[in-house]
Amino acid sequence: MNIFYCPNAALNEHCELDETESTHLVKVLRKRENDELYVFDGKGKLFEARIEGIGKKQTAIHVFRLVEVEEQNKPRLHIAIAPSKNIERLEWFAEKATEIGVAEITPIICKHSERKDIRLDRIEKILLGASKQSVKLTIPKLNPVTKVETFIKSVKEVDRRFIAYCDEKSIHLKDAYHGGFSAVIMIGPEGDFTREEVLLAEQNDFETVSLGKSRLRLETAGIYATTVFNLANEE
Numbered sequence: 001m002n003i004f005y006c007p008n009a010a011l012n013e014h015c016e017l018d019e020t021e022s023t024h025l026v027k028v029l030r031k032r033e034n035d036e037l038y039v040f041d042g043k044g045k046l047f048e049a050r051i052e053g054i055g056k057k058q059t060a061i062h063v064f065r066l067v068e069v070e071e072q073n074k075p076r077l078h079i080a081i082a083p084s085k086n087i088e089r090l091e092w093f094a095e096k097a098t099e100i101g102v103a104e105i106t107p108i109i110c111k112h113s114e115r116k117d118i119r120l121d122r123i124e125k126i127l128l129g130a131s132k133q134s135v136k137l138t139i140p141k142l143n144p145v146t147k148v149e150t151f152i153k154s155v156k157e158v159d160r161r162f163i164a165y166c167d168e169k170s171i172h173l174k175d176a177y178h179g180g181f182s183a184v185i186m187i188g189p190e191g192d193f194t195r196e197e198v199l200l201a202e203q204n205d206f207e208t209v210s211l212g213k214s215r216l217r218l219e220t221a222g223i224y225a226t227t228v229f230n231l232a233n234e235e
Contacts (some may be wrong), residue, residue: 002029004193005139006039011066022059025051042131042139044070068078070137076103076182077229078158080151081222082189083107085114093219094123098130098140100223103182103232106143108151112191114125118145148197151186152204158184161206164221166192170210173225177209179232185225187218 004025008015017025017039025031033051039061040046046068053060053178079102083090094105104125109116124142131139146154155161159181165188177183186193186201193201198208211224 001038001135003046003135005042005047005128005132006049006061006063007042009039009041009045009049009063011047012061014052014060014062017059019057019062022054022057024204025059026054028169034136037061038067040132040137042128042137044072044138046070046137050221068137075159075180075233077101078106078182078184079187079222079226080106080148080214081109081144081187082110082113082148082218084190084218085117086116087115088184089217089219090118091123093125093222094140094142095126095130096119096223097135097226098127098136100226101136102140102226103138104141104143106151107145108148108186109145110189110197111147111194112189114189116145120144147164148186148193149200152197152201152206155184155204155206158182160184161201161204162186162187162209163193163198163201163206164188164211164225165198165208166215167208167210170208173209173211173228174232176207177229177232179234185223185229187225190218 004021006015035051037048047063048065049061049063052062127140162181163186211221
């Protein structure tokens, strides 16, 4: 199924696809006036629409049917992850986590972080593309880059909070989380969180967990945690 992003889509309303979406619709798929297509608003709704007019940079459509509404009360996963020195690894994580199921991503800066700046606009495009590819009707929220201490203290209204740390004494995430609740999971940089960062998290109601015996790259750890969360919530 090809779906197109139209943030202003609403039932029985007229709206326009932007230049990027229009180019794919018209020049790649060769759609014409009166052809029908699926559009989603990125906030959980899928619609059927009809092409009304094709311009040089935009395509006018009429939304005439609500096809699906994504469940909004299901457990939500928020991954806070330290950007890697090679930004492509973080981008790969963002794409695959979206396909599996993540609601929110926050890049965090830790003491051992190798990168402190990222292009949010580039990652937002990846999140959109992955949402379309996997037919996820809600695009994950991408937050600004945040210092780890600030992030830890800002997390308030979340059911479960976890920080992944390479400590043999820590309980495994799959044994600590059994589904049914929204969660925040923190993934540290290649050098891991410092002990001070872990203690601060624990003082703010985070549970220290393990992701297994293997030492994982941060993007692998992020996908591992995302998978554990989604498996725990499968019906």
